[in-house]
Amino acid sequence: MDDMGAAVQRARLEERMRDVRALEATLERERSAMVEASRESNADDEHDPEGATIAFERAQLDATIVEVHRQQVDLDAALARLDDGTYGMCIVCGLPIPAARLEARPSATTHVTCAP
Template identity: 60%
Template sequence: MAEQPSRALSASDEAALRDLLAAERAAAVTRIGVLTRAWDDIVASSSLVAVDDEHDPEGATIAFERAHVQALLDQARSQLADLDLALERLGRGRYGTCERCGQPIALERLRARPAATTCVHCTRPRR
């Protein structure tokens, strides 16, 4: 079933989506702060002891924790960048328009994924 394109965003929908984007952005900034502190703690604690990641049983755990936190931090930074771009598109009047086909992105999709740049139809694999 194909997604039905939504009409242009109403002023109230635009305001609600701006608030949603701002809330998601604030959450991403908070997550980046928490993860950065966790990363710093891991690095600081591992610098106090001579840990051989390859041969020390604790080393593998520390390496995993460091890699895990780094992956989460990268993901949060990417999400923040996507949200900033969405806010920029909103300010330019381009928010809610599919970057591939130029059709409106359904309001339901924007509520679920506020930083979405494509409509549901364009996200599906092509055959």
């Protein structure tokens, strides 16, 4: 990858990282608010036939936060590959990952045919 292409990819990865960090901050605030609200409430939502329980909603939020953390790790790894010159190369077969795949998933480590 030439210097211009690397600069464009770096900008894309860093922008995606900013977006993921902003999402993480929002989700953490939501989790804090949910915990605080449930601490102040003595509601028994386990028997509410109208919707999801607080525990279910909190589990969904926690799972989303875990996924956001995984995205951060993947983006950090992509930036490291960019630094060492291996970004955009399939880790399975060594062939270049198509630009369209990197556009859709900048942290991709394989092209579609080698993806698990």
